[in-house]
Amino acid sequence: MSTRIAKSNSPMRKLPRQGRSQATVEAIIEAGAHILGEKGWDDFSTNKVAELAGVSIGSLYQYFPDKQSLVEAIRRRHLDDCLAVMRGSLREGKAVEQFAEDLVRDMFAAHSINPGLHRKLLDEAQSSESMRDPNSAFEAEYLGHYTAAVAAYRTSRSGANERVAGMVLSDLMDGVVHNAARRGLLGSEELKQELIRLVRAYLTVAD
Template sequence: MATRIPRPTGAMRKAPKQARSKATTAAILDAAAHILGERGWASFTTNAVAQAAGVSIGSLYQYFPDKIALIDAVRRRHFDEVLAVLQAAARPEIARARRIAALVDGMIAVHSRHPAAHRVLMEESPRGDNSRCAHDRFEIECRKAYEALFIANAGGTAAHVRVGAQVLSGALAGAVHEAARQGQLSSPVLRWELTALVNAYLSRARPAESASVSMDS
């Protein structure tokens, strides 16, 4: 079962259950991400989001009591999408090349969805207590998923799995975020370089539990 970031209590007035309400909230979140990326946090308003989503402001407020709750929901959806990519890439029953492709293609796809909004979410928009809790949970689940991916692809001692997963996570996230900033996510060269990076890093032999760690190993 896929891990999802739990919805913090009070973040939404009500959770969508029917297909129609789910479609409405999805449209609102898409519009919110678009407006956020286009205008930045300072010019982000619920009225603009409602207009872009094609819903009344009353309909928006049925689900999101204010723009902080709305931004938290956009951020939480992104977290869920990243975790889904990592879990697909960690599946041990699929071939190594497919796991790496799933990781690289998935990360590019997730960040290609409203790429300008990701920068605003990270650098401009405020984070309340609920958002910080969601981010902490995301980091825990993200670390677990990267470690599972690392075990499926590279192996090594417990320390190598833990630290290696951390290094791979930071390298890949940094490269993808910078590519989003530079408008390069659609570049086939980027995909080639990311695939080469991940493959080379996971292919390096790592010491067994009984072996000593050396920079020359």
Template sequence: MATRIPTRPSTMRKEPRQARSRATVEAILIAGAQVLGRRGWAGFTTNEVAEAAGVSIGSLYQYFPNKLILSEAITARHFDEILAVLRGIGDETLPLARRVEQLVDGMIGVHSINPALHRVLLEEAPRARGPRSVHDRFEAEYLRCYAALIAQPDDARNRESADAAAQVVSAAVAGVIHDAAHRGTIGLPVLKQELVDMVDAYLLRRRRRERVRMRTREMSGSGRATVKR
């Protein structure tokens, strides 16, 4: 299990503002992700990251004062990649099945780049807690994006059901993909198709159920109006 720490560690020591400094930070984050995935949290060191990035340890410390803050920046980068996938399927003019396929394709793509890193982030790397932590801010936006995917016209009246559905779909997708990454089966086309079919079937059934609920409510309201006359 990942270690949990009580408060969020301090942020980056220095914000990269020029193109050269941004390139340095980019190189550090890429190298850091590779080293963290390869070594795990226990073997993760800033010295090895600096060497892999081709920068001095002093340059690394200009931006990341310790490995905890560096790992949190790597985590934030991974979260941004996931949110980019979710925000990219927001075109409501597309059929639901196509949006689900885009979701699964994107999630598999993100988690196929460095599967070992995702395991370390999930199971080993320390996590800051609190309302402003990287994880908590990500979780709120993550569920909001899933809620937008599965949104129904009547969800405003049944917020609890909509929130529960977003949690179910997000957990199902993440669970299957993380397990596949761990097992080394994430690239199997049949796995992708089964996951698409599962999510699609769940959402279609939920939409049918919500339509029936809306019709029942409308008929009930119409009946009461007739009686009043």
């Protein structure tokens, strides 16, 4: 995966501008994700990350002032993956059955890249206040995609609040997928099929 953290609210000390520095940052993030996923928060340290990444601790500190900022970069990359799933799922002209299938399978796939990492991000790693902000730019775009799905596919509009329905659909997806990660069930075809049916039924419900 490419480095996707060059944003105004980036946790990094400085942003990589050239190919070599971008490769260094990517190696650091990859090493950090591996150690956090395999060892957990208590064994996660900048020294271990630098060693695995093959860079000096000084090089790591050029970009990340502490291990919390590195965890935030790892978390933001995962959030970018989730946004990419939503953007891809809502292609124009797609039938609701295909939308539900693509959304569920692609979201499970995004969490299956490093399932141990997602369990640690959910339950062990500390998160910054910005990551918990329900009004963040990420939350606004993420919920916006679910709201757009409701607007595109829900068959009954009488008195429906599309934003509220989008939040329900988002929470439904996040709850099932995150708990699947916790339970080691990201590979369960039965669970995916059940969630696909649930998403499809919610979007085609008649009042």
